[in-house]
Every structure is written in structure tokens, then in C-alpha cells.
Amino acid sequence: MxxxxxxxxxxxxxxxxxxxxxxxxxxxxxxxxxxxxxxxxxxxxxxxxxxxxxxxxxxxxxxxxxxxxxxxxxxxxxxxxxxxxxGLRRGRVRLGATPSLCAGLLADALARFHREYPGIELLVEEGGSRDLVRALARGQLDLSVIIMPLQSDDPALVTEEILRENLVVASPSHARVRRQYLRIEDLRGRPMVMFRRGYDLREATLAACRQAGFEPRFAVEGGEMDAVLRFVEAGLGVAVVPSMVLDGRPGLTGIPLAPPGLRRTIALAHRKDVEPTRAAQAFRATLLFFLAEAEHGGELPQGVELIRGVRDSTRPARDAAPAADRG
CATH class of the missing domain: 1.10.10.10 (Winged helix-like DNA-binding domain superfamily/Winged helix DNA-binding domain)
Incomplete structure (x- = not known):
């Protein structure tokens, strides 16, 4: 029939x-x-x-x-x-992101996307990059904003590096640390606030301390991003955090690490064997255009820079979307 x-x-x-x-x-x-x-x-x-x-x-x-x-x-x-x-009047985007990104730039980018595509449902999963990569592999996410490099046991993904960011040592503003830079060695013996296991920042901090020849001393460990920042504000210790999370937190001061310092690369990822949905492609275009605008207007948080090549790709990607797709 x-x-x-x-x-x-x-x-x-x-x-x-x-x-x-x-x-x-x-x-x-x-x-x-x-x-x-x-x-x-x-x-x-x-x-x-x-x-x-x-x-x-x-x-x-x-x-x-x-x-x-x-x-x-x-x-x-x-x-x-x-x-x-x-026509992108309905649909959904299942997005994974690390907690530091959720607390930083991503919220404003999501707000931009929601204004332009109010019918698209946004589902955000917060977690460490390893957890997000596993969720991608299981088909539970459409896109993830993750920290590079990927581990060797990660599934085949398409990754697009979009930002580089400095890691800084966060301390309470009232501590009035009068130093332009800190070395990793300066953290030896100092009480530190450490993230829970599975956080990219935990692994980066431990690796840097061990390369400098010491094990860090934990005042408290096991927290999520908001908890770690609040513990530092309360004076429990210092923490190595991305510079963007200190934006809008007057109770904290970020001291850069001495060159070469510690940096991280932020990338967009999706499965290689599955083409992203039109809604996911629209979110990618919106995010990159938002970041390029923020850089052009000097509104990226201190210590964050757009990777060369991303800014050049945003305008064509943005213009390629049909007018009906943009609202």
C-alpha cells in the first residue's frame, strides 16, 4: 500500500x-x-x-x-x-563541554544561539574531556568542546582547534601577591585546592608538578570548578585554573606562570563516521562567529586567544547558512 x-x-x-x-x-x-x-x-x-x-x-x-x-x-x-x-525551526543540539568552558565563554555563545534559533532544544552535558569523548563515541552527543590533546585510546574523531588559553595560579585577591609570574616550583609545599579525578586540569597540574620534581600538597581535593574557585576565595589554598574562569570574579587574582608557562588548546569535536546534524552545524557556525566577534571587540577574557585560521573561516560559514536558518 x-x-x-x-x-x-x-x-x-x-x-x-x-x-x-x-x-x-x-x-x-x-x-x-x-x-x-x-x-x-x-x-x-x-x-x-x-x-x-x-x-x-x-x-x-x-x-x-x-x-x-x-x-x-x-x-x-x-x-x-x-x-x-x-529549516532549523525545530531540532536539538546535544553539546558536551568541560566545566571551565561552561563557566566561561560558552554561556554567552549558547545565549546567542538560543536567540537566533529559539526552536532548537539545547542539551548540555558537563564533564571532563575523556568522559565527553566516550559520550561522543556512544552517540550520546552531537558536538563536544574538549581539551587537546586527545588520549591515544580515544575513538576516531574530527577535531577543530579553536582557542588557546593560559593556565594561571588563582589566589584570593586579598592575599595581594606582588609577583608578575610564578614558577611551578613556587607551588612546592604550598596548600593547593585540587579538582576531582577525571578533570583535565588535575592531570595537567599533577604532570607539571611532577616534571618539576615534587608532589603537590593538597589542602582539599575532589571539587568541581565552582567549588574549587570558592575554596580558593575562602583561603584554603591556591589552584591552577584557566584564565577565563576568573572573569567576573573580583575575589580572585590570577598570576601567570613564568614562560613557557602552561597553556591548553580547546577544540570542537564530533565523530568521524557521523555527519553533524544541521542544528549542530549551525551551533558550530554561531560559536565560531561569536568568538571571532569577541576577539575583534577585545572582549575575549585575558589569556585567551583565537587560533589563527578560525577567524577567517567564520564569515563564510556564517554566510553559508540560509536566511531562514538564522531565524
Whole structure:
């Protein structure tokens, strides 16, 4: 049974005339009659009585008519919903991001995207890069904003480096540390606030301390980003954090690490074997355009820079989206 056959059937039932039905459906009358006959054969019962040139519904036809109308209406609804999705009036983006990014630039980028695509549902999963990569591999996320480099056991991903950021030593503003730089060695013996296991920042800090020849001393460990920053404000210790998370936190001061310091690279990632949805592609374009605008206006947080090449790709990606896609 085909939708086209049902549409032909409804047209004949409503016009009670094969020729008029064919004209309504813009098809040759013999073709329409052939499709009606095929439908009757499949159902095993005649749908029309053609006695003396009058076309009337048989009992089987009477039973089929409301069902056929409903099926055609459902099919039309399905077409409309798919069309709305294709036009980015509906849909969803499942985005993964590290806590530091959620607390920093990402919130403003999400707000921009929501204004431009209010019908797109945003689902955000916060976690460490390893957890986000696993979620990508399981098909639970469309895109992730992760920290590079990836581990060797990560699945095949397409990654696009977008930002570089300095890591700084956060301390309470009232501590009034009068130093332009700190060395990793300066953290030896100092109480530190440490993130929970699985955080990229935990691994980066431990690796840097061990390379300098010492194990860090933890005053408290196991916190998420907000908790770590609050613990530092309370004077429990210092913490190595991304510079962007100190934006808007007057109670904290970030002291850069002496050159070469510690930096991290932020990238967008998606699975190599799955093309991102149109909604996910639109979010990527919105995010990159937002970052390029922020850089141009001098609004990127201190210590954060856009990677060369990203700014050049944002305008074409933005302009490539159809006007209907942008609201």
C-alpha cells in the first residue's frame, strides 16, 4: 500500500468520478485507475461500485476512507515537521563541554544561539574531556568542546582547534601577591585546592608538578570548578585554573606562570563516521562567529586567544547558512 494510492482513492471517493479525480491529482486517468485497482487487489476487496456509470463506495471503501484521510494527514504532518527541522525551526543540539568552558565563554555563545534559533532544544552535558569523548563515541552527543590533546585510546574523531588559553595560579585577591609570574616550583609545599579525578586540569597540574620534581600538597581535593574557585576565595589554598574562569570574579587574582608557562588548546569535536546534524552545524557556525566577534571587540577574557585560521573561516560559514536558518 502506497501513500499515492491512498491519495488517489480519497480523490475518487470525494469526487465520485475517476476523470475528475485524475484531473485533481494531475495524473492520467488510466494511471489513476490502475493504481486504484492495485490497491483493491492488495486489500482483497473492491473499494468502489461502478454500476451504470455511478461511482459509489463499497462497504470496504467506506471503512477505508477515514483511515486513508488520517494516514494522509499524518504523512503531511511528518513532512511539515521534517521541513521545520530542515529549516532549523525545530531540532536539538546535544553539546558536551568541560566545566571551565561552561563557566566561561560558552554561556554567552549558547545565549546567542538560543536567540537566533529559539526552536532548537539545547542539551548540555558537563564533564571532563575523556568522559565527553566516550559520550561522543556512544552517540550520546552531537558536538563536544574538549581539551587537546586527545588520549591515544580515544575513538576516531574530527577535531577543530579553536582557542588557546593560559593556565594561571588563582589566589584570593586579598592575599595581594606582588609577583608578575610564578614558577611551578613556587607551588612546592604550598596548600593547593585540587579538582576531582577525571578533570583535565588535575592531570595537567599533577604532570607539571611532577616534571618539576615534587608532589603537590593538597589542602582539599575532589571539587568541581565552582567549588574549587570558592575554596580558593575562602583561603584554603591556591589552584591552577584557566584564565577565563576568573572573569567576573573580583575575589580572585590570577598570576601567570613564568614562560613557557602552561597553556591548553580547546577544540570542537564530533565523530568521524557521523555527519553533524544541521542544528549542530549551525551551533558550530554561531560559536565560531561569536568568538571571532569577541576577539575583534577585545572582549575575549585575558589569556585567551583565537587560533589563527578560525577567524577567517567564520564569515563564510556564517554566510553559508540560509536566511531562514538564522531565524
Amino acid at each position: 502506497q501513500l499515492q494510492q491512498l491519495a488517489y482513492f480519497v480523490a475518487v471517493a470525494e469526487t465520485r468520478h475517476f476523470t475528475q479525480a485524475a484531473e485533481r491529482m494531475r495524473v492520467a486517468q488510466p494511471s489513476l485507475s490502475k493504481q486504484i485497482k492495485a490497491l483493491e487487489t492488495e486489500l482483497g476487496a473492491p473499494l468502489f461500485s461502478r454500476a451504470r456509470g455511478n461511482v459509489t463506495l463499497t462497504p470496504a471503501g467506506e471503512s477505508l476512507l477515514p483511515l486513508a484521510r488520517r494516514m494522509l494527514a499524518d504523512a503531511d504532518t511528518a513532512r511539515q515537521e521534517v521541513a521545520e527541522l530542515a
